[in-house]
Amino acid sequence: MAILHLLIFSVTVSVVSSAVTTNPAKSDTFKPPDNYLIDCGSSSQTTLPDRRTFTSDSTSSQYLQYEGREINLHDQSANVPLPIYKSAKVFDSKATYSFHVSKTGWHWVRLHFNPVKNKEFKLQETKFTVVACETLVLLHEYSPKGIEMQEYLMNVTTENLSIRFSGEKQSPAFVNAIEVVSAPDMVVSDNVDSLFPVGKKIDGVTRFSFQKMYRLNVGGAVIGPGNDTLGRNWDSDKRYLKSESFAKNISIAPSVVTYLEGGSPLIAPPTVYASAMEMGNSNTIAPNFNVTWEFDLDHAYAYLVRLHFCDIVSKSLNTLYFNVYVGGKIAISALDLSTVTGGLSVAYYKDVFVEPEMVSSPFLVQVGPLNEPTGDKNAILNGLEILRINNSVNSLDGAFGADGKSALGPSRGTVAAVGFAMMFGAFAGLGAMAVKWQKRPQDWQKKNSFSSWLLPLHAGDNSFMGSSTKTSLGSKKSAFYSSTMGLGRYLSFAELQEATKNWDSNSVIGVGGFGNVYYGVLEDGTKVAVKRGNPQSEQGINEFQTELQMLSKLRHRHLVSLIGYCDENAEMILVYEFMQHGPMRDHLYGKGLPTISWKQRLEISIGAARGLHYLHTGAATAIIHRDVKSTNILLDESFVAKMSDFGLSKDVGMGQAHVSTAVKGSFGYLDPEYFRKQQLTDKSDVYSFGVVLLEVLCARPAIDPSLPREQVNLAEWAMQWKRKGLLDKIIDPHLVGHINPESMNKFAEAAEKCLAEYGVDRPSMGDVLWNLEYALQLQDQGKTDEESNGSGSALANSAPLAPTVDNRPVTTPAQASQNPAEVQVIEEHSSTTMFAHHANLNSR
Numbered sequence: 001m002a003i004l005h006l007l008i009f010s011v012t013v014s015v016v017s018s019a020v021t022t023n024p025a026k027s028d029t030f031k032p033p034d035n036y037l038i039d040c041g042s043s044s045q046t047t048l049p050d051r052r053t054f055t056s057d058s059t060s061s062q063y064l065q066y067e068g069r070e071i072n073l074h075d076q077s078a079n080v081p082l083p084i085y086k087s088a089k090v091f092d093s094k095a096t097y098s099f100h101v102s103k104t105g106w107h108w109v110r111l112h113f114n115p116v117k118n119k120e121f122k123l124q125e126t127k128f129t130v131v132a133c134e135t136l137v138l139l140h141e142y143s144p145k146g147i148e149m150q151e152y153l154m155n156v157t158t159e160n161l162s163i164r165f166s167g168e169k170q171s172p173a174f175v176n177a178i179e180v181v182s183a184p185d186m187v188v189s190d191n192v193d194s195l196f197p198v199g200k201k202i203d204g205v206t207r208f209s210f211q212k213m214y215r216l217n218v219g220g221a222v223i224g225p226g227n228d229t230l231g232r233n234w235d236s237d238k239r240y241l242k243s244e245s246f247a248k249n250i251s252i253a254p255s256v257v258t259y260l261e262g263g264s265p266l267i268a269p270p271t272v273y274a275s276a277m278e279m280g281n282s283n284t285i286a287p288n289f290n291v292t293w294e295f296d297l298d299h300a301y302a303y304l305v306r307l308h309f310c311d312i313v314s315k316s317l318n319t320l321y322f323n324v325y326v327g328g329k330i331a332i333s334a335l336d337l338s339t340v341t342g343g344l345s346v347a348y349y350k351d352v353f354v355e356p357e358m359v360s361s362p363f364l365v366q367v368g369p370l371n372e373p374t375g376d377k378n379a380i381l382n383g384l385e386i387l388r389i390n391n392s393v394n395s396l397d398g399a400f401g402a403d404g405k406s407a408l409g410p411s412r413g414t415v416a417a418v419g420f421a422m423m424f425g426a427f428a429g430l431g432a433m434a435v436k437w438q439k440r441p442q443d444w445q446k447k448n449s450f451s452s453w454l455l456p457l458h459a460g461d462n463s464f465m466g467s468s469t470k471t472s473l474g475s476k477k478s479a480f481y482s483s484t485m486g487l488g489r490y491l492s493f494a495e496l497q498e499a500t501k502n503w504d505s506n507s508v509i510g511v512g513g514f515g516n517v518y519y520g521v522l523e524d525g526t527k528v529a530v531k532r533g534n535p536q537s538e539q540g541i542n543e544f545q546t547e548l549q550m551l552s553k554l555r556h557r558h559l560v561s562l563i564g565y566c567d568e569n570a571e572m573i574l575v576y577e578f579m580q581h582g583p584m585r586d587h588l589y590g591k592g593l594p595t596i597s598w599k600q601r602l603e604i605s606i607g608a609a610r611g612l613h614y615l616h617t618g619a620a621t622a623i624i625h626r627d628v629k630s631t632n633i634l635l636d637e638s639f640v641a642k643m644s645d646f647g648l649s650k651d652v653g654m655g656q657a658h659v660s661t662a663v664k665g666s667f668g669y670l671d672p673e674y675f676r677k678q679q680l681t682d683k684s685d686v687y688s689f690g691v692v693l694l695e696v697l698c699a700r701p702a703i704d705p706s707l708p709r710e711q712v713n714l715a716e717w718a719m720q721w722k723r724k725g726l727l728d729k730i731i732d733p734h735l736v737g738h739i740n741p742e743s744m745n746k747f748a749e750a751a752e753k754c755l756a757e758y759g760v761d762r763p764s765m766g767d768v769l770w771n772l773e774y775a776l777q778l779q780d781q782g783k784t785d786e787e788s789n790g791s792g793s794a795l796a797n798s799a800p801l802a803p804t805v806d807n808r809p810v811t812t813p814a815q816a817s818q819n820p821a822e823v824q825v826i827e828e829h830s831s832t833t834m835f836a837h838h839a840n841l842n843s844r
């Protein structure tokens, strides 16, 4: 622990000293060499209360290249906080502002939007894209609904800073005001500490572009541009504070604040440091809690988190020590401001680079006391900035670069290339099959629920297959690791060995095609499931990478989350959150576990449907799970369902209705259409989910070879009974009498639709979800009647007053006798592969 502190201190000090070297001038004021302020669409110049003057539209026409109609809108009666929001300039075709940059380096770009009322345009419904310098996407299909200001900080390396507005799909674009203002070099340093792993440095930060997400004067009031040293706006933190009673604001006179040698008010003005939040009730005997702020961040990006501190609470030096957490991880351990700054009321800041996989939801910033008897039990924060960092395709908004390249899709470069190269390598011997590309179905645009904004863009190149197969396996592997950011936390082999009691066979909680899954407890007490792959299997490597790649960019309540990985000594180990109650299937049949109620089954089905719905529609590119089955739906300690096992998952490229690929999946769950056409769509998951729904209802495996022939395949058998209207005859006997018939019908209907012969006839996961929720409502209503009637089930009778009675599992001793053939049921391994052809994910 002492070493860790030392490390963090040395890091801390180096940040301070680097500030010294980058800012020898130590000036308090900064006169921007470039300072363009334009009140777009306005007939006269506009002076704001902060005394900045925005030039009129006509005097700024020299900056604008625009061929379209001149459209300037005014709403003089508008009740707006600043006069720049009264006028707007509308562009009916591409428009480019270009500004001469007199000194290259950091520049603020601030774009002001307000859809002003007018007769001709519905500005609230516009959709447009803004690109800076032809390469940096600032806004993608943006549609401002009210007054909005977007602020960027970019290192301009050319003498021409251009900002291009272009409407999407016939929509006009508009803007109310533009600011392009130089910022001092020291505003961002090139080298920043990574939040995790501790000690890692991120270099080349000055090549990044930033978008302001949050900038807070913690414990203080709003600071407007006129009162900031660089024209920034600082909000109050109140709105983000998790529990106000745990925090108390405190302030001193700003004039008392001093800066370190090399520090500068340009980083943040004294007013930011002169106020703070400290622990509320910190006078109680042993306060031990964090002061917590909560933020909403898109986890597709990395962020720069800047924490501002100034000890305005201590009476003497060296009494305040506290921990600072970002995203639930320790960012500064035992911060001792007295030692770092050598005094009280001295400004200090610390930058932390947060990689996308560290971005939790909600994203927390916390300060809390040390768990040691030393010093005051207190913790403070004076200011906080959270800046989004451009992604790998140089976009700050969405997965597409200015050239249409995708950060996530099949053109994602090395990661995808490696995956496919490996598949190619592994299966080329079996005879690569020609991949046929079907035309996109006509009804794709209206039926498909994938984000429609993917459609107009083209996919990147797919030339990687040939070239990357040439390199050796080893170099491909390292390329894979160094080129991705979303890998979760790195865990050492020793750490995992310890966690699993040296891979104790008693810790094995699952066995799959990939290898064993162990139960483990990490040093910090986190319970985990450790999936240790068999390094011999090429397919294993492939699935390992797919899973890592998929999970690292996905985070959702109904998807099992990845905690970390280990690739030491050619190991392939994935570490997940531990799911206490294991696979859903075990609670339905075969394991003799207590029966779960209908309501609980509905809730679990709804959870799983939500997870799948998110996969299909939530991420920038749709993802098809490809192995939906009851063993891949896991339950946590509160029986919340989460989808797991992304080893076979596939991205659907931009605008693709399907991917052509060899058929993989599990017997009994396989979409017959996918099987016939070898074309994978999200509807293949829907089919498999339909089979899962039948399992839930009938409590038997999807395939049971021990049964008479016509009963082996659950989907076929159950659908025969459904068509005869006799489905209730084959449902789980435990449900008889406890299931509202309307609820069951709704549920069975949903299952039947999922199992439609043709994908186009199947509902989307969103529709399935809706139906299941409806089935739950019907059950709830039905149950209340049943209870009030007093003639209800044994369940209801046992606790007639509790409407949530169905949440508790009921133990039924005769579970095992239920299905005598159970023991002979074939094991559905986690990656039962029907045909091991090479798979190809392509783009049109």
Ligand SMILES: *[C@@H]1O[C@H](CO)[C@@H](O)[C@H](O)[C@H]1NC(C)=O
Pocket (backbone or CB within 6 Å): 049, 050, 223, 224, 225, 226, 227
């Ligand atoms: C600056 O702060 C002073 C006092 O806090 C306030 O009266 C004034 O309105 C502020 N000016 C601007 C431009 O925000």
Ligand SMILES: *[C@@H]1O[C@H](CO)[C@@H](O)[C@H](O)[C@H]1NC(C)=O
Pocket (backbone or CB within 6 Å): 065, 096, 098, 133, 134, 160, 161, 162
């Ligand atoms: C600046 O760049 C933009 C976009 O590339 C271009 O349209 C414009 O002509 C350039 N302006 C100057 C003065 O070079």
Ligand SMILES: *[C@@H]1O[C@H](CO)[C@@H](O)[C@H](O)[C@H]1NC(C)=O
Pocket (backbone or CB within 6 Å): 104, 105, 106, 155, 156, 157, 184, 185, 206, 207
């Ligand atoms: C801007 O980026 C270039 C490299 O792209 C770098 O050389 C330069 O130092 C950066 N400017 C600042 C002010 O950091």
Ligand SMILES: *[C@@H]1O[C@H](CO)[C@@H](O)[C@H](O)[C@H]1NC(C)=O
Pocket (backbone or CB within 6 Å): 219, 249, 250, 251
């Ligand atoms: C705390 O904030 C409130 C307003 O939010 C202000 O009135 C009060 O003076 C502040 N207290 C301190 C000690 O700064």
Ligand SMILES: *[C@@H]1O[C@H](CO)[C@@H](O)[C@H](O)[C@H]1NC(C)=O
Pocket (backbone or CB within 6 Å): 288, 289, 290, 325, 327, 328, 329, 366, 368
């Ligand atoms: C403070 O937050 C961190 C990170 O979320 C957590 O690990 C720690 O246990 C919390 N401390 C207290 C006292 O709640």
Ligand SMILES: *[C@@H]1O[C@H](CO)[C@@H](O)[C@H](O)[C@H]1NC(C)=O
Pocket (backbone or CB within 6 Å): 207, 208, 209, 302, 389, 390, 391, 392, 393, 394
């Ligand atoms: C942001 O864009 C720059 C320039 O294209 C690139 O060098 C950098 O890697 C990007 N940042 C991230 C986090 O990918």
Ligand SMILES: *[C@@H]1O[C@H](CO)[C@@H](O)[C@H](O)[C@H]1NC(C)=O
Pocket (backbone or CB within 6 Å): 785, 786, 789, 791
């Ligand atoms: C009560 O149950 C009886 C038979 O079980 C049924 O006929 C009647 O409609 C029920 N009443 C209500 C209010 O549900």
